[in-house]
Amino acid sequence: MRGTNLKRWLLQNVGFGTALLLLAVLYISYNMMHPRGFSSAVAVQNANETAAIAFVAMAQTLPVLLGGLDLSVGAVMTLTSCIASHLVSGSPAQILLGMVLTLLSGTAFGLMNGLIVVYGRIQPIIATLATGAVAVGLALLVRPKPGGDVDGDLNWALTNSVFDFADTYGLADGGNAWWLRPIANVPVPVILVALIAILVWVPFRRSVTGRTVYAIGSAEGPAFMSGLPIHRAKIAAFTMGGFFAACGGLYLAIQTSSGNADIQQAGAYTLNSIAAVVLGGTSLLGGIGSAIGSIVGAMILRVISFYFRILDIDPLLQPLIEGVVLLVAVSFGAFRTLRVKNKLDLFR
Amino acid sequence: MSDAIVEYRGISKFFAGIRALENVDFACSPGSIHAILGENGAGKSTLIKIMSGVLQPDAGEIRLEGKPVTFPTPDAANRAGIVCMFQELSLIPDLSVADNISISDPPRRFGLIDSRAQIARAEDLLARVRCEDVDPRSLVRELSLSRRQMVEIAKALGRKPKVLILDEATSALTSRDVQTVYDLLAELKDEGVASLFISHRMHEVDALCDTLAVFRNGQHIETFAKGEKSEREIVHLMIGRDVEAQFPPKPPLKSPEERGKPLLKVQGLKWETKLNGVDLSVCRGEIVGLGGLDGQGQKELLLALFGALRDVDGEVTIGNRKGIPSSPAGAKSAATRMALVPEDRKTEGLMLGMPISDNLLAASYGKISRGPFIDPALARHAVEDGLKKLQIKIGSASDPVMTLSGGNQQKVVIAKWLMIDPDIILLNDPTRGIDVGTKQEIYRLMRELANEGKAILFYSSDYAELIGCCDRVSVLYGGRVVSEQEGDDITEESLVAASLNIDVEAA
Amino acid sequence: MRISISAENRPIAIASLFIVVILLAGTAYTLSTTGTAPLLSPRYLLQLLQTGSFLGICAAGMMMVILLGHIDLSIPWTLTAAAMTATAVGGDMALPTALAVGLAVGLLNGFGVAYLRIPSMIFTLGVDTVLRGLMVAQTGGFAPQDSATPLMLFLAKDRLLGIPVAIFVWAAVSIVIAVILTRTGFGRSIYATGSREGAAFLSGIRTRFVIVGAFVMSSLCASLAGVLLTGYSAKAYQGMGNAFLLPAIAAVVLGGTHILGGRGRYSGTLVGVILIVLLNSVLSIMQMPEAGRQIIYGAVIIGMLLVYGRNQRVTS
Secondary structure, eight states, X not given: OXXXXXXXXXXXXXXXXXXXXXXXXXXXXXXXXSTTTTOHHHHHHHHHHHHHHHHHHHHHHHHXXXXXXXXXXXXXXXXXXXXXXXXXXXXXXXXXXXXXXXXXXXXXXXXXXXXHHHHSOOOHHHHHHHHHHHHHHHHHHHOSSSBOOOOHHHHHHHTSBHHHHHHHHTOHHHHTXXXXXXXXXXXXXXXXXXXXXXXXXHHXXXXXXXXXXXXXXXXXXXXXXXXXXXXXXXXXXXXHHHHHHHHHHHHHHHHHTSBOOOHXXXXXXXXXXXXXXXXTTOOTTSSSOOHHHHHHHHHHHHHHHHHHHHSOOXXXXXXXXXXXXXXXXXXXXXXXXXXXXXXXXXXX | OTTOSEEEEEEEEEETTEEEEEEEEEEEOTTOEEEEEOOXXXXXXXXXXXXXXXXXXXXXXXXXXXXXXXXXXXXXXXXXXXXXXXXXXXXXXXXXXXXXXXXSSOOEETTEEOHHHHHHHHHHHHHHTTXXXXXXXXXXXXXXXXXXXXXXXXXXXXXXXXXXXXXSTTTTOOHHHHHHHHHHHHHHHHTTOEEEEEOSOHHHHHHHOSEEEEXXXXXXXXXXXXXXXXXXXXXXXXHOSSOOSOOOOOOOOOOHHHHOSOSEEEEEEEETTTEEEEEEEEOTTOEEEEESSTTSSHHHHHHHHTTOBSSXXXXXXXXXEESOOSSHHHHTXXXXXXXXXXXXXXXXXXXXXXXXXXXXXXXXXXXXXXXXXXXHHHHHHHHHHHHHHTTOOOSOTTSBGGGXXXXXXXXXXXXXXXXXXXXXXXXXSTTTTOOHHHHHHHHHHHHHHHHTTOEEEEEOSOHHHHHHHOSEEEEEXXXXXEEEEEGGGOOHHHHHHHHHHHHHHHO | OHXXXXXXXXXXXXXXHHHHHHHHHHHHHHHHHTSOOGGGSHHHHHHHHHXXXXXXXXXHHHHHHHHTTOOOTTHHHHHHHHHHHHHHHXXXXXXXXXXXXXXXXXXXXXXXXXXXXXXXXXXXXXXXXHHHHHHHHHXXXXXXXXXXXXXXXXXXXXXXXXXXXXXXXXXXXXXXXHXXXXXXXXXXXXXXXXXXXXXXXXXXXXXXXXXXXXXXXXXXXXXXXXXXXXXXXXXXXXXXXXGGHHHHHHHXXXXXXOTTSSOOOHHHXXXXXXXXXXXXXXXXXXXXXXXXXHHHHHHHHHHHHHHHHHHHHHHO
């Protein structure tokens, strides 16, 4: 029974399964080739570089599941990182408040996106293109020049291993408690991404609202006829997108100890998030996929770039290889069209 | 009718000025199985959609257990215990069977969907419809159409209906499943549920229902207990005694020799599971009808001939040329000169938001262009000709085609194809949902075109049209031609028999 | 039925009105600060159009694709790749080379979208990344020639009869696109395909050719814009196309073209381009910081679409 369940799961999640396998192969062989492979130091460095894009990819997942797209995720991440660069410092209470306010601001921005899409009846892609510009503008207002002071301890604690985290804040006997041992070498960003996924995404996925997001992307008519809350789900999807983007922004600010209202960076994160979502097995037509898949997709994107450091590949070829990998990956979707027997089905 | 669970009074509904339902009174009492009978377009679907909250009536009142109510959404109707199993299913393909069965009100634990309980619930309900073979964890898109239909029934059951509406619920089912549904409905009847059963199959209605209601042209004609009227009388009620459409006179039936060589000859046409070896032929000057129940491969046959399907097997001869066109663009080319008036004019026939003129010219840009450029004068003439030929009533040719009535929209589709002067015209239910006047114009036009020497293949879900218009009729069942009738042998009875009786035998 | 005609022109009318408002507001600002009205001088307006021509040509191509309900995200690096390849080749062959690059990219995009049926959003994004990769790889190892050819300089900077040549180029592109869209079977097929691809296909329109054709037009326009921009800034450089993608989409949509395809007029796109270029220019005259510009920019798009949307709801 177990075996058949696994088989079914794989069949139902071909995209995600493939992505997971690809990631495993890529990352394990990366570590084997790396002189200091399989060490905590390498893992910590990799995790730090992946966390922000993983969060932004999660943010992009929800609108894509609806069958839409959010072109403002990168900009919201930039905005929230600029906000965080002001607020996340001072006493522990102030730091905590700053983090909460940062996350709230991103969530509020997502909510605004959702309201504009649902009640303004503007296509998501255009609405978020415009709100993305607004977010970048606000980011520039908040942080006209790169900089900021994020609490140093926090930076150290969140960008290293769990041991260092405990050590910094004197928790669990300064990181030497026996129960911390098994995870002492795990990078903190990995824990953070996993925590957010488990505490926010998984419950959402298992709510009627979350289910409605999938149903809308899969077949909006039947979703309506089944009595599902269409408007609520759309607004929730964009709001959650804002929240995840804010997580990315907050982490980026802590990681870099600063904020930078960089328009190019915002655009790059948005485009990479789309690529990560697709690589993670989520269909751009909506209805299939998950935020977990997008995290895997984001990791694949990053691992590919890690290779350039250890392989003797001309760094100038790096963008080209990244692009070719992306193009080949998305072209796998084309197999579906070759199987379609009724040409009219191609147009739906 | 004070004991009625739900009562509808004076319900009317109009679409773009066309009457779909007019002043309908209807009620269902607990513990009854009500059949709703009527031809396609009689208003059954509209009534169901109003009952289930998908559409709002333009006039009239709904009373639930005596109290007036409105159902602004399907959810509201569900909560009131009115549950509908739609013909076009309401399942979400990318979600699992268990998810779908408990879609809007799943079992929860700590506020979250309890997937284990949900699977158990799905298993229970599936067992109730004897579908233990369906795994609740599989996705709906992995299931066959008949399994999906059973899942839809399980989903409806799970909502604890007081009124259960089954719209063509058995159209894709195997005979075993049909029996399951019968048993189930009998059980529900004993539990006091009112069921509404919509079916085209008279023997099903006979076996199952205790009350029959006949609809015609958007009106509730009569309701009576089973056994009060003979099948023949019921069919008469459905069709209506007054002939609602006048057909142009047919020319005398020609013998095969007189017809000459067929212009379109189809042998052993196969495609996927839908076409299983279709044989037929159409000659110049002939209108050949395609009969049978909905969904027996008629639509696919026309699409296959028009080059819209891939991997079609079989032999097709058009004039002296062998082979199936590879695309619609090929089908309309000079070699074959085919035209297709598709099933759904709103999504397949017209670009609704575009001007009437563009829709008229969409198939004939080559004819009105000089080099790469459209000649405005030629285009204007072509549009004027088309409008005049079909007497399409419009304000301005630059208005979007969606501002026209259904009948005029359909005329635009036909006029579009007449511009390429086709030899073979394929018509897929061209009169569905349009007014009687326009229907008559289309019948006349078809005959004129046939008299000009064109070959016409005409699918209609309305038997009266097949009888009134066609020189010959081929009845399809299960993707094959099961009966060929011609001349005066084409009657309502023979057509109904061919599509229903065969059904019983084949099943 | 009169309403429905004006429904199509209303975005254009509203956008035009807004252009006048911006001009007046900008002039009021300059009058109050410096006592002059440079915005209304022909010299300024011509210069505005000259700098607007790059965006205008990109937007013209983008419009063809958006009319199909698709999008072309590869414009930035198509533009850059065409410009950089052209300058590297140099001489008389520079312009044909640029157009050949555009043609190749357009064919690739069209193939992916029309035949493989990969969503244009992701396929053109991938092509954009590959082009960027190619350009980085090409320029990395050695320093190819990157200065504009005399023809490029002439097209972008010179004046004929006192009018910048770039404006003539833009006008020529505009005429070609407008004629294609209104007066050719190909153009009408673009609308038909974008409106309802299934219906267009069943009308015997070769919708795949139409899609490939539109993507080719889009890439050709981008490469031409690349040539002009090279002439304007005297050389080709990496990232030169980055500033054109989102404004091009915005201009097309502000001009009333529906993002899901099938509806829109070229005159609307022209108005949309002028609106955006003018808005940018006035904001820079007002010395509005980048932050305010971005916010105003986003707010204008949302605000105008809300106005158009409301109008649609009333008529439908």
